[in-house]
Amino acid sequence: MTEHARPRRVAVVMAGGSGERFWPLSRWRRPKQLLRLTQEKQTMLEEAVWRVAPLIPPQDVYVVTGEHLVTPIREAGVGVPAENVIAEPCKRNTAGCLAYATAHILAKEGASRTMAVLTADHVIGDPEAFRKTIRTAMEAAESENALATIGIVPTRPETGYGYIQVNAQHEPLPDYSHDVPVYAVEAFHEKPERGQAEAFVRSGCYFWNGGMFFWRISLFLEALATTAPNIAQAVHAMVAAMRARDEGQVRRVFEKLEDISIDYALMERAPNVIVARADFAWDDVGAWSALDRTRGHDASGNVVVGAPVVIDCKDSIIYNDVGADMAVSVVGMENVIVIAARDAVLVIPKDRAQDVRRAVAELKQRKARQV
Amino acid sequence: MTEHARPRRVAVVMAGGSGERFWPLSRWRRPKQLLRLTQEKQTMLEEAVWRVAPLIPPQDVYVVTGEHLVTPIREAGVGVPAENVIAEPCKRNTAGCLAYATAHILAKEGASRTMAVLTADHVIGDPEAFRKTIRTAMEAAESENALATIGIVPTRPETGYGYIQVNAQHEPLPDYSHDVPVYAVEAFHEKPERGQAEAFVRSGCYFWNGGMFFWRISLFLEALATTAPNIAQAVHAMVAAMRARDEGQVRRVFEKLEDISIDYALMERAPNVIVARADFAWDDVGAWSALDRTRGHDASGNVVVGAPVVIDCKDSIIYNDVGADMAVSVVGMENVIVIAARDAVLVIPKDRAQDVRRAVAELKQRKARQV
Numbered sequence: 014m015t016e017h018a019r020p021r022r023v024a025v026v027m028a029g030g031s032g033e034r035f036w037p038l039s040r041w042r043r044p045k046q047l048l049r050l051t052q053e054k055q056t057m058l059e060e061a062v063w064r065v066a067p068l069i070p071p072q073d074v075y076v077v078t079g080e081h082l083v084t085p086i087r088e089a090g091v092g093v094p095a096e097n098v099i100a101e102p103c104k105r106n107t108a109g110c111l112a113y114a115t116a117h118i119l120a121k122e123g124a125s126r127t128m129a130v131l132t133a134d135h136v137i138g139d140p141e142a143f144r145k146t147i148r149t150a151m152e153a154a155e156s157e158n159a160l161a162t163i164g165i166v167p168t169r170p171e172t173g174y175g176y177i178q179v180n181a182q183h184e185p186l187p188d189y190s191h192d193v194p195v196y197a198v199e200a201f202h203e204k205p206e207r208g209q210a211e212a213f214v215r216s217g218c219y220f221w222n223g224g225m226f227f228w229r230i231s232l233f234l235e236a237l238a239t240t241a242p243n244i245a246q247a248v249h250a251m252v253a254a255m256r257a258r259d260e261g262q263v264r265r266v267f268e269k270l271e272d273i274s275i276d277y278a279l280m281e282r283a284p285n286v287i288v289a290r291a292d293f294a295w296d297d298v299g300a301w302s303a304l305d306r307t308r309g310h311d312a313s314g315n316v317v318v319g320a321p322v323v324i325d326c327k328d329s330i331i332y333n334d335v336g337a338d339m340a341v342s343v344v345g346m347e348n349v350i351v352i353a354a355r356d357a358v359l360v361i362p363k364d365r366a367q368d369v370r371r372a373v374a375e376l377k378q379r380k381a382r383q384v
Numbered sequence: 385m386t387e388h389a390r391p392r393r394v395a396v397v398m399a400g401g402s403g404e405r406f407w408p409l410s411r412w413r414r415p416k417q418l419l420r421l422t423q424e425k426q427t428m429l430e431e432a433v434w435r436v437a438p439l440i441p442p443q444d445v446y447v448v449t450g451e452h453l454v455t456p457i458r459e460a461g462v463g464v465p466a467e468n469v470i471a472e473p474c475k476r477n478t479a480g481c482l483a484y485a486t487a488h489i490l491a492k493e494g495a496s497r498t499m500a501v502l503t504a505d506h507v508i509g510d511p512e513a514f515r516k517t518i519r520t521a522m523e524a525a526e527s528e529n530a531l532a533t534i535g536i537v538p539t540r541p542e543t544g545y546g547y548i549q550v551n552a553q554h555e556p557l558p559d560y561s562h563d564v565p566v567y568a569v570e571a572f573h574e575k576p577e578r579g580q581a582e583a584f585v586r587s588g589c590y591f592w593n594g595g596m597f598f599w600r601i602s603l604f605l606e607a608l609a610t611t612a613p614n615i616a617q618a619v620h621a622m623v624a625a626m627r628a629r630d631e632g633q634v635r636r637v638f639e640k641l642e643d644i645s646i647d648y649a650l651m652e653r654a655p656n657v658i659v660a661r662a663d664f665a666w667d668d669v670g671a672w673s674a675l676d677r678t679r680g681h682d683a684s685g686n687v688v689v690g691a692p693v694v695i696d697c698k699d700s701i702i703y704n705d706v707g708a709d710m711a712v713s714v715v716g717m718e719n720v721i722v723i724a725a726r727d728a729v730l731v732i733p734k735d736r737a738q739d740v741r742r743a744v745a746e747l748k749q750r751k752a753r754q755v
Contacts, residue, residue: 037711322746324739340408340728340754342743345736346720353729357711358722360731365716368695372713375693383711 020127020155020229024065024074025114027107027224028058028086028133033373034300034366037357038334041384042085046133050298051307057298058133062092064140065131068148075099076133077114102264107224108278109270112237112244115230116251116263124234127151130226130275136307138294147227149193150289153186154227157287160236160280161227162198164220164288165295170210173299175222175276176202177288178213186287198286201276220288223295226275233279240282244270300366301350301359304330321353330363357383391498391526391600395440396485398478398595399429399449399457399504404744405671405737408728409705412755413456417504421669422678428669429504433463435511436502439519446470447504448485473635478595479649480641483608483615486601487622487634495605498522501597501646507678509665518598520564521660524557525598528658531607531651532598533569535591535659536666541581544670546593546647547573548659549584557658569657572647591659594666597646604650611653615641671737672721672730675701692724701734728754 032044039045046058055063062074071092078086080100087095101113111130118126129151137143146163154161164177178199185194201222205213213219228236237245247266254262271278280286296306308316315326319333321341330350333341341353350366352359361369376384403415410416417429426434433445442463449457451471458466472484482501489497500522508514517534525532535548549570556565572593576584584590599607608616618637625633642649651657667677679687686697690704692712701721704712712724721737723730732740747755 037713322743322750324742324746337752338727340747340752342408342728342730342732342740342747344730344732344739344743346731346733349717349731351729351731356709357713358724358729359713359715360717360720360722361713361715362717368715369713371695372693372715375695376711376713379693381708381711 020125021122022069022073022127022129022151023118023122024069024129024131025111025118026058026061026074026076026131026133027110028076028078028082029101029104029110030134033370036369036373037352037354037359037383038332042081044082044134045298047082047085047089050304051136056089056091057135058086058089059091061131061133061135064137064143065129065147066092068144068151069129072097075114075118077101077110079104102267104272105267105270106272107275108241108244108273109267111226111233111275112248112270113251113267115233116248116255119230119248119252120255124229124231126230127155128226128228128230128233130224132224134298135223136294136296136298142293143291146193146289146291146293147225149195150225150227150287153195153287153289154232155229157186157285158229158232159285159287160232160283161195161287161289162280163223163225163291164196165223165291165293167214167219167221170207170214171221172204172207172210174297175204176210176213176219177222178202179218179220179288185290193289193291195287195289198280198288201281220290221295222276223291224276226280236283236285237279241273241278244278301330301332301352301361301369302363302366304332305363319353321351328363354383391496392493393440393444393498393500393522394489394493395436395445395500395502396482396489397429397432397445397447397502397504398481399447399453400472400475400481401505404741407740407744408723408725408730408754409703413452415453415505416669418453418456418460421675422507427460427462428507429457429460430462432502432504432506435508435514436500436518437463439515439522440500443468446485446489448472448481450475473638475643476638476641477643478646479612479615479644480638482597482604482646483619483641484622484638486604487619487626490601490619490623491626495600495602497601498526499597499599499601499604503595505669506594507665507667507669507674513664514662517564517660517662517664518596520566521596521598521658524566524658524660525603526600528557528656529600529603530656530658531603531654532566532658532660533651534594534596534662535567536594536662536664538585538590538592541578541585542592543575543578543581545668546575547581547584547590548593549573550589550591550659556661564660564662566658566660569651569659572652591661592666593647594662595647597651607654607656608650612644612649615649672701672703672723672732672740673734673737675703676734690724692722699734725754 028046030044032039035045047056074093076098083100086098150161179196250266304316314328316330321331321333324344327347332352335355348363350361399417401415403410406416418427445464447469454471457469521532550567621637675687685699687701692702692704695715698718703723706726719734721732
């Protein structure tokens with residue numbers, strides 16, 4: 014009977030990436046989560062769905078994305094039912110995304126669900142450890158009626174991630190799993206400076222914020238009513254409009270939402286926030302240079318994908334997405350990124366990988382069709 | 385009547401390049417001379433034919449090339465009659481090429497011709513000055529009954545070219561043109577070491593060997609009978625076989641020829657060799673890096689062709705041969721060569737431009753179709 018007492022669980026996978034940082038492979042209609050960046054068989058979104066499937070079956074997984082991505086995602090066959098791929102009317106950050114997804118689920122089901130908020134574009138090294146961690150996070154969220162998140166044990170003083178601080182005594186809550194301690198959250202920290210990041214990692218009281226969340230929908234609405242009442246009201250207004258099949262009204266309510274993150278709208282302000290320790294390899298794969306952390310290297314430190322000709326190169330990332338139809342030859346280069354698509358090529362130093370956005374901006378201005 | 389006394393002139397354009405150094409634009413069936421490397425309108429071979437047209441009309445120009453290039457050259461419409469595009473049975477260096485061309489012309493016409501041997505893959509800055517120089521060289525070859533060549537006034541101590549030494553007194557022969565002095569040649573020198581090249585340029589008695597030659601066919605055969613009797617005999621044997629339309633015999637004779645240059649087989653050994661001073665911009669466009677000398681630069685020292693996106697680059701050569709169908713974006717690179725074709729991409733440092741051959745060799749080994 015305990016099984017029946019457990020609330021039914023649904024997952025919301027946030028999949029609204031803009032597709033700029035992995036240009037020329039990523040495009041407006043094919044962002045990072047639809048690429049096979051980290052392995053050859055599945056897109057990152059497909060991986061995200063199947064990774065959680067032993068805990069939450071695909072028919073209970075919702076993929077929230079932009080309108081222009083609904084068809085590409087449905088066509089990519091990521092495993093969820095077509096009607097579970099839902100489009101936000103416009104972009105309103107993660108708070109807007111989750112308000113919209115929650116309204117959608119409430120209009121269809123009820124508040125007695127546990128919702129797992131997952132990401133579609135992160136690399137997770139050990140799916141079994143991942144599932145153990147999020148199972149613990151969900152169980153803790155349900156038992157404690159808390160807002161839960163997972164905190165990735167940091168392996169370097171990364172300045173590109175947010176951090177989650179736990180109590181200094183490092184005292185876990187009463188265990189939910191032998192392997193996965195759960196802590197009360199002390200504070201959330203935005204991306205730190207280098208020195209601060211080093212102190213965070215040294216202290217042992219800080220985790221990386223992986224952007225995944227777990228809560229009963231009833232608690233989410235209750236907490237949001239305190240921390241961001243406008244958003245909570247918008248959820249209820251959207252539920253009413255969805256039930257009335259008034260899409261125009263849904264859009265009008267949604268468009269008025271502030272553009273803020275769920276961290277800021279809810280997690281940083283709510284009282285009852287807990288974190289499950291996530292001790293597995295994790296990477297947000299933020300730019301081409303991340304392939305250095307997620308892919309294997311040849312003897313000269315190069316990441317080589319798609320059989321380009323690579324002669325006398327060192328510490329480079331050379332990616333041919335086309336195969337034998339494109340002869341990509343790179344000779345004598347160091348610390349460079351070379352990416353070849355069928356209709357586009359990128360050459361950029363590894364330490365400037367973020368600047369691919371400048372090339373994409375220029376191509377947009379030219380109205381090039383390769384963005 | 386002087387006009388009638390002048391022998392009829394024919395030109396032989398050597399166009400048998402292997403198409404490796406300008407990969408990925410150059411290919412086995414599209415070597416350098418069929419590219420529009422130096423300007424947008426004409427291939428280098430077309431340029432070579434039209435540059436000499438005011439002196440030797442295209443119907444008297446023969447293009448000698450490899451068998452695999454006859455059709456591509458005819459289709460490229462370089463301006464000469466289709467039957468004037470002739471194929472050597474195999475590769476036997478410039479001595480073989482000229483033996484074959486001479487036999488072809490002798491079989492059709494006679495020995496009372498002046499032959500101009502021209503190159504198809506050099507950049508010539510001033511066509512008018514070029515014509516003045518070769519007109520002088522031809523007139524001198526005819527009047528003196530000498531083997532004439534042109535010597536380009538060196539502008540830098542280039543170690544990649546051969547040099548032609550004239551008499552130390554620098555005393556020109558009695559003038560054939562007010563502007564173009566002609567000298568007796570003292571010696572030919574192979575590609576020198578750096579120090580030697582510097583001494584050559586300082587002395588003022590050395591020219592670059594541009595690989596162009598001018599002689600009466602009768603003298604060519606006579607001189608060759610002394611310096612390389614096997615080759616002279618082969619010419620006569622091929623003429624006989626050609627007249628008998630015995631192509632098998634032509635091939636058998638040709639295949640037995642040594643693989644040596646005309647410089648070595650004839651020019652360095654013959655007694656009566658003269659050189660006309662060529663004082664115009666000239667470049668053998670030996671590798672992609674040569675575009676730095678033959679094309680304009682942007683404000684950051686980049687040669688940019690085909691409208692790629694170029695952001696924060698310096699002193700680089702960025703060439704998109706495809707146009708809007710290929711979005712080539714290069715960000716933050718220095719001293720690099722990036723070349724994009726429809727089905728191939730090359731990235732290589734400028735100072736390693738010659739090593740493109742290693743990429744081509746690897747692609748050949750893989751049996752890639754892009755070579």
